[in-house]
Amino acid sequence: MALAIDLALQDMKTIVVERHETIQQVPKGQNLTARTGEHFRRWGVTDAIRAASPIPRSYGSGGVATYGNYLSDYHYEWFNRARIVDYYAATNERLPQYRTEEVLRTRAAETGKITLMRGWSFQSLEQHDHGVAVDITMTQGDDTQTISAPFLVGCDGARSPVREAAGITQTVDPHDRLMALLVFNSRQLDERLAIYGDKAIFNAISPDMNGYWQFLGRVDLEGNWFFHAPVPPGTTRENFNFQQLLNNAVGAEIDVDFSYVGFWDLRLSLADTYRQGHVFIAGDAAHSHPPYGGYGINTGFEDARNLAWKLAACHSGWGGERLLDSYTAERHPVFASTRDDFIVKSILEDRDFVDSYHPERDLTAFETAWNQRASGDDSLVTQYLPHYQGSPIICGETGAVSGATGRHEFAARAGHHLAPRPLPDEQDLWNMLGPGFTLLDLTGNTDFQQRFDAATKPRGIPLKILDLAGAGLLETYGADAILVRPDNFIAWAGSTDDCDAVAIIDKAIGT
Ligand SMILES: Cc1cc2nc3c(=O)[nH]c(=O)nc-3n(C[C@H](O)[C@H](O)[C@H](O)COP(=O)(O)OP(=O)(O)OC[C@H]3O[C@@H](n4cnc5c(N)ncnc54)[C@H](O)[C@@H]3O)c2cc1C
The missing domain is CATH 3.50.50.60 (FAD/NAD(P)-binding domain)
Incomplete structure (x- = not known):
């Protein structure tokens, strides 16, 4: 849709x-x-x-990681997507x-x-x-x-x-795990987890799970929840005690009314x-x-x-012959990196943690390692920054590679998402972007603007030029001008003096 x-x-x-x-x-x-x-x-x-x-917006911004079960004494705030919200022109939702x-x-x-x-x-x-x-x-x-x-x-x-x-x-990384997905209502669970305040997701890192997640998520504030975790091979709706599975994960007996029990095989596939x-x-x-x-x-x-x-x-006729292939070239490395640098990495790191530390083996070593996790475990959110630096239709650095890791910043970088900045008079830059390409000229160089106009208009390439001289963005974005694609990624950023508008546009449209 x-x-x-x-x-x-x-x-x-x-x-x-x-x-x-x-x-x-x-x-x-x-x-x-x-x-x-x-x-x-x-x-x-x-x-x-x-x-x-x-769910109220306050619940959309994070969860809790615990050790063993959800009511454990060991817990910390986890996966707070609101941390990076300033770099986007919208908020996270749930x-x-x-x-x-x-x-x-x-x-x-x-x-x-x-x-x-x-x-x-x-x-x-x-x-x-x-x-x-x-x-x-x-x-x-x-x-x-x-x-x-x-x-x-x-x-x-x-x-x-x-x-x-x-x-x-497709290339498949089979993990040979059967996963159960449970959907249920439990007011008692609401009451139990109220100790954490406005939290929507909970992950209990457990030595029994070998790095796989026991994941609990709120559906609403009416006691509706979902939970997924690995279950033994051959588990069916009939032959397994799901109530016990939940009690163990929670760390207490709770009343549960199941509305759905489903299964899937845990694997990672990439076409x-x-x-x-x-x-x-x-x-x-x-x-x-x-x-x-x-x-x-x-x-x-x-x-x-x-x-x-x-x-x-391409349907309208202005897309170049390489434009459609750039879809794979840009999106494939982003998922490969999402898989390797985030999903698989988190499984391996959790596995390593539970293998290396156990409170009953060495409490001091466990608590030291747990506290380290608690203070620095936000990389899944803060370092997740899909980009197309290595794309054939981005005017970026030679040899750059596309992926999903990065550091959020406001500087305009070719191949990266344009981070929004406030404009004078409370104007909203996002509302000013055109439906096609948008050229942000932060210096007010009319000759430069005309060159881009001439490189696009006769060929029917949609370009909106925004003269933002005096808007105070030069220092923040670190470039004279920025060419923004229809998907808000930066095709080019640089100086208005000596750039070749035709070459930049040709590359951006895959000619
Ligand atoms: C428990 C759980 C929790 C998740 N939580 C998150 C989350 O918090 N955030 C997140 O980003 N992702 C989450 N995901 C993943 C997310 O749900 C999927 O990535 C998403 O559904 C993919 O959307 P899709 O449209 O590509 O595929 P689908 O949602 O699978 O939709 C495919 C559609 O194609 C239709 N279809 C299939 N075959 C045919 C056919 N032959 N003819 C016509 N129609 C067909 C199907 O009926 C279906 O409607 C979660 C997944 C699960 C299982």
Whole structure:
């Protein structure tokens, strides 16, 4: 839905084929980053998202890590995404994916450019010179249809039939773990965990878990929760005591009313390419992983932002021949780094910690190591900074590599997200950005502006020029001028004196 909305805002029509009639009510995808908040601004759903959230904003900013169980004496504040909120033009949010989906569907309907076909399933595809023909069938029935379009994007989840049909292979890191997901109501759990105040997520690091998470998340303030943890191979709904599993994780007996018990195999998968001809994949279809760190839906939304303007550019005729391939070139290394530098790293570090320290073996050594974790364990949030420094369509440093690690700062760096700064008279820079490219001229150099105008206008490349001389941004951003892409990433930053506008634009549009 996100991709369809972004495309609609760029005047493209889409058909969304969804096999289910109704939205699945599993409370996943809740931990939404401030960057996702910027997407919501772009899509015009910020207020609707806030209104749909069952949790006050104060709960959206963090959780608690504990040792052994959730009521342990060893605990510290953990995963506070509000720490980096100043670097974004929006805040983080927390709401179940089914609520987000409802908001996006409402918005999609408003655009008048999106046809949602509920209850229809993708079956097969055939690529031809100018696009792709897709066969779909009714999920509960025999009717079939063929849809032809210039592009097909498989946003069809980790098992992605579109990925399979396009022959896109993936690299899988199997962890050979069966995971259980429990959704339940427990007012007693609300009462027990009230000791931590406004906290939404809890991770009990346990010697029994070998580095895997026992993760508890609030759905609302009405006693609804979800929990996931590894369970022994062969576990089914019938042969396992889930009440006991929860009691152990909490460290106390609690009354529990289960509404959902599900399972999945813990593995990390990354498609080897995100494009095959006219077919693309995005979201979990391109990359899937255990829900450690709330990277999943956020990464999928960023895929959508990255891909939408490129599809629109090529459809309108101004996108260069390398633009569509840059989708894989930019997004693939970001997920590879998210996997290696955040998700797998956190499993290995927790494993190393529980192997090395145990309060019953050596209490002093354990407490020293625990206190060290407590004082510095925010890297999952503060160092998570997806960027495209090594992208072929970014005018950056030679030899730079794209990835997901970095340090948040305001300086304008090619390949990085533009961090917002306040403007005089309470103007909001984010509201001033154009739907296409935006050139921020911080020096007021009209000759420079005209060169960019001449490099774009005759070719139909959408460029908005903002003359921000005197806005006090020169020192903060550390550049005379900044070319911002439609997805708010910086294509180029530098001096207005001696730059070649045509060369910069050519590179930015993949010519
Ligand atoms: C317990 C849990 C907690 C999570 N928490 C977070 C979190 O806090 N933050 C976060 O960012 N991520 C989280 N995630 C991950 C997040 O939910 C996923 O990354 C996200 O759902 C991926 O979205 P998607 O649209 O790519 O795929 P999906 O949500 O899987 O959607 C794919 C869609 O394709 C449809 N489909 C599949 N096959 C066909 C077909 N043949 N024809 C038509 N339609 C089809 C499906 O019905 C489905 O609607 C969590 C996941 C779990 C399980």
